[in-house]
Each structure stands twice: as C-alpha cells, then as structure tokens.
Amino acid sequence: MGATKIRNMEEFAAVSGISRPTVSKYFHDPESVRASTRQKIEEALARYDYRPNIFAMNQNRKLTKNVGVVVPYLADPFFVEIARNIEQSCIDAGYRPTLYSSHGQPELEKDILDSLRSLKPAGVLLAPLGRASDKSAVESFCNDVPTVLFDSGIQKLGLAFVGSDNPQFAMLIVDYLCRTGEPPCFLEMRTPSNPNANKRREGYVAAMERLGHEPCIVQMAGEGWDFEEIGRREGGVALDRKQFKTNTVLCSNDRLAIGFLTACYERRLRVGRDTDCTIRVAGQDDHPFSRFTCPPLTTVAQDYDAISRHAVKSLFEAIEGDNKPHETTLFQGRLVMRDSA
Amino acid sequence: MGATKIRNMEEFAAVSGISRPTVSKYFHDPESVRASTRQKIEEALARYDYRPNIFAMNQNRKLTKNVGVVVPYLADPFFVEIARNIEQSCIDAGYRPTLYSSHGQPELEKDILDSLRSLKPAGVLLAPLGRASDKSAVESFCNDVPTVLFDSGIQKLGLAFVGSDNPQFAMLIVDYLCRTGEPPCFLEMRTPSNPNANKRREGYVAAMERLGHEPCIVQMAGEGWDFEEIGRREGGVALDRKQFKTNTVLCSNDRLAIGFLTACYERRLRVGRDTDCTIRVAGQDDHPFSRFTCPPLTTVAQDYDAISRHAVKSLFEAIEGDNKPHETTLFQGRLVMRDSA
DNA sequence: GCCAAAACTTATCGCGCGTAAAACTTTTAT
C-alpha cells in the first residue's frame, strides 16, 4: 500500500506512469491496452488500490455495466435460486447485477422498471408478474432497455424469452401418475397470476386425452401470491366437497401442493403411494422445500441452472451486438420421484 | 406531456420558470422551497416528466440517497420478509434501497461491502453472516459507512444493533413445553453459523434449570446454510441413536425443525401433541413455511415488523445527525401454538 | 407601509470521468 491516497484517475495515471485516457481505456476493457501497459497499471493497482468513481463513469458512458435482475416474488425460493445463479453469471462477465423483487405488487413492478431506466443499465433480466403486470409499461420498457424475459413471457416482448416447457412438465408427470395409479385430477387457481399455469393445464388436458382419460380440473378461488395458504384453504374446501374424482391430485405448482398437503394433513388423509395411503399428491417446479414436505413431494424439476445460464447468455449476446430476432427457449422438466405420489 | 424532451436540469428549470439552483434545491428536499415555487415545479414535472440524472447527482453530493440492505441468505424467506419491510420503509423515507444477499458465502459478503463502499450509500442495513463473517472487513466497513446491524450482531459494531431477545425466545417456549408435557431436549448445529444460536442454547439451559429439569443438548454435525438438510440427515441420526432423553425436541430454529420433521416422517414417528403421537417438535422464528409443515410447527415468532421498522428508524436517526452511542434493541418473541407441540 | 428575513436569481466553478482529434511511438507485416 502506498502512503499517498489516490483521489482520482488523474493521480492514479501519474503514479502508474500511464496517461489518463489510456488508464480509462484499461478500466473499460483491460484487454484493449498493450500487455506492458496493462502490467504497469496492474502493478500500480496493487500498490494503491484505486477504484474509478462509479458515478462519474456511468454519467458519460453510453452504456453502463449495470444489469438489473427483476423477479416477481422473492419470498419464493425458486426465484432466489434463479437470482443467485444469474447474479453470479453477471459478475463473472464483468457486470454489476442489482436484484429487485416486485413482491407480487404490479405497482412496485412498474416503479422498479421506472427507476431502472434511470440507471441506464446495459441490460435487464426480467421475470414479470404475469397477468397482473402492466403490459404497456413492460412493453415500453423493453423498447428502451435491452431486456430478456424469463420464467413468464409476455407475448413476444423483449429480446428473448427463456423458460420451461410447461406442457411437457404436465405431460411428464401425468404419464408417470397414470402408469403408477389412478389418473390425476388437476388442482389450480381459478385466476392464476402466472401464465405458465395455463400452459400446464393445457398440457394436463392433452396428456389425459392422449391416454384416454377424462380430465378433471379443480379450480380454487383466491388472488395474489400467497399460494400455500390458498392451496391449504381452498384445496381443503375442494376435499370437503369431494371434487376430486380420483385419489390422485396434480397441483399446478409446488407451492400450491405444499399448502394442499397441509389441507390433507388437517383432514387426517394419509398421502403417498403406499397401500395404506388414501391420496396421492404431486407438484411441479421442484421448489427447494419440496424435498422436506411430509411426505416429500413428487414433482417435476425446473432446470434452474439452464434457465439462468441461458437467460444471461442471451442478454450478453444481444448487448454485444448480435442482432438476432426474438427467440424463445424452453427447457425440459425432469421427473423427481419422492414419496407423495 | 410536452412535445419537447427535457435533457437536463437547465432545460427543465427553463420550462418551469424557475432557476436551476432552486430546482436543484427542490429535488434535494421539496419542502425547502416556497409553496408557490414548489407548485410551479410540480406542474412542469407533470407536463414533462423530467428526472434528474442520478449519476450526476450522486457524483457531487456528499451523501447519496442510496441505502444498502445486506442479508446473509436470501433463500431463507425470513430474510426476504425483513428485506421487504426495510425496502418499503426506505422508499417511504425518500431513499433508494438496494438489496444484496451474501448467499452464505463470506467471500461474497466481503465483495458486497466492498462494492457498496463505492456507491457512497447514506447508510447500510447489514445482517452479517455471523461466525463466518470477516470481522475486520465488517469493522472497517462500519467505520467508513453508517451501518446498522440487524438479526445477528458482531460485538458492538456499527451504529446500533436490532434483533430478537433470543434467550427470551428459548425461555418462552421451554416454559410452554414443560407446562404441556415432557421437558424438551435442544437440537442444534454443533458449529452454528449464527451467533443467535448460542443465545438460544443459553436461554434453553437457563430455563430448564430454573424449572428444575436437566438440560439435554443434541448437537449435529454439518456446516453451511443448508439447515433443512442438516436437520433431516443429522436429526435422523440423533433419532436413530436415541439421543433425545424425552419425547420433546426444541430446535434451535424453524429451518432445522422443518428438516427434523422430515426425519421423523421418514421413521414413521407421529409428531404432535395428540395422545397417539410419539414425539413433539418445536422451532423458533416462525418461518413463513412453518404454518404449512405437517403438522404445523409450534414456534416462537420473531417480530419481523418491529425489527425492520426499528432498524430503519435507527439508521435514519443516525444519518440525520443524532449522535447517539451504540444501542442494542431486542424484541420479544411471541409464542405461536400449532399442532407439532 | 416599512424593514429585516427568507427565498430566489445570476454567474461561476468544480467533480471525476468519457471521448475525440492530432501527433507521436511502438509493434507487426511485407
């Protein structure tokens, strides 16, 4: 450590024996300067630990190194997992990710996009609220800022969409459930926040028809993102009303399933595939907690890793010039057999 | 909307009929200008929707309006809940919160603090990793940036510490468990990441001794933040080894309890307070999922709301000049009786 | 209506860096 403190790039350039514009170039892209120059700068960097003023940098740069990551509901560990992967990929690529959660509130989502604009981000990875999103706000945002949508797509907005092949999810697990017992009923919210729910229902219906079974869809009342509570309360109502025509229930997602398992427990129904069980329950997503429900939840795993990796890749390709048309990438689910079905 | 686009404060001042320095003053604090002036500016604001360049603002201001919020592990919905409250309080106070998660990695925590420095935040709300934190890094950060610690305190670092009265948590639930059945054994990790765990153990021991029972502490192997899996795997080992001297297990926190419930399920142990149950399990925290375990988990609720509210309040008081000495504020827990104990 | 205080205007500087142009130096290719 040098004793003198470096106050700005001018001073740092002086102690490293390089001119300021070249130093500036170095910070923009270390590879863009000659190796001998780079070495000089890095030696000075080690001795004085100077760091460019981030505000002054971003003020004049057309494009900052900021990347916004927006998820609809951070209380869902699924999104935390995705966010963690995305953040890491961004850092590795030399960008500064910032995480935002809409917390299920459309107003907040709008505010986030609004304040994100003023950060002049190089790009944004956005998982929109879905049905509740202010479409025109999202659309105008996508027009202004390079944005890749993930998890839940809105029309063909943004540079690309990366998500899961939801119909395949449903088909995969319907297949499994039919092979191993009675065909499943489908439990979902009447007005799901997330458009993926519709794809999953359609996948369920298609799979059932293909296998020659009549679909049985049970829809629950309730709004918002409090899925577990809705699954418990309204799923319980459905149980009491005997709305399930078979002993097998496929939930639209794991969080509903977790709540529904509680409803079953409250009614002393044994859940599982053993002979002494009266009901089978399955979910979709492989929520981090599904491993720990009682019984552990059989489900279809989203490929968190592939989704986050590909979303980041798409964004950076677009930022760095590749002018591709809008592309939708969907990843397959993987069956996770546990004890609940 | 006016047709002409406003490029900077100069132009905006022109269309609003006010001088630039006064407009600047307005954006710094709307109350600091005359009502008639404020009205003129706000009318122009409605017509032209100009927003000051955030980078130029922060470059010259001694203090930005940025507030950093750092949590150790976002995959734990407890921290999401706290973060959500804190974010809202900051926004209401006119600040810009930014959320970071250390994701259980000490290196990442250090990086976050490092990059936070360069954002010149007005203040930071930090829930450190705890035992794994780089103490000297946290200390030097606290010396440079107004920081309020929460959840897990490190010595007397920072402006203040806001958390839960952990000994009281343990006493509260030990009391309850003893009143309603056999005295509890205490299940925890051998090397807990979080210093709160030690306080809880001490509270447990004190409460047991006060009630004339011999403490029984079962410690589990395992490192990291994967509490549920540790509770399941190592809790299961403890069950198999019959390490619990009574039929009641108090877990150091809810996430361990959630995993431990799975371990019980795997061994076909009925958990609860009914006569046909063989084991009672309780947790501490009132994790958002505890309502949905099977059986629902009896626990001690952290006062999320009070903690987040008071942490933000402490920070803003300190920022706005009150030069108080370091103050520790602990909130009481509330017993949440469910079916597991 | 007077007068001091408060609020505003005008003018000017500085922040730390990006960026561009022109002259210069080093490296690479022929």
Place this chain on the structure above:
DNA sequence: ATAAAAGTTTTACGCGCGATAAGTTTTGGC
C-alpha cells in the same frame, strides 16, 4: 529495411449536477 497498423500521449472539451457568492425579489410581522 520500410511501410502500415496498432497503441499511446497530449490537449481539450463536455456531461449534468452540486455548491457557493453576490445581488435581487418576495414575504411576513409589526
């Protein structure tokens, strides 16, 4: 060896705003 290419230095300007000083207008209390 020579020319071309690539990298570097010097010089200079601009970004959008914060901050300040000196002068002008408005306000509110009497």
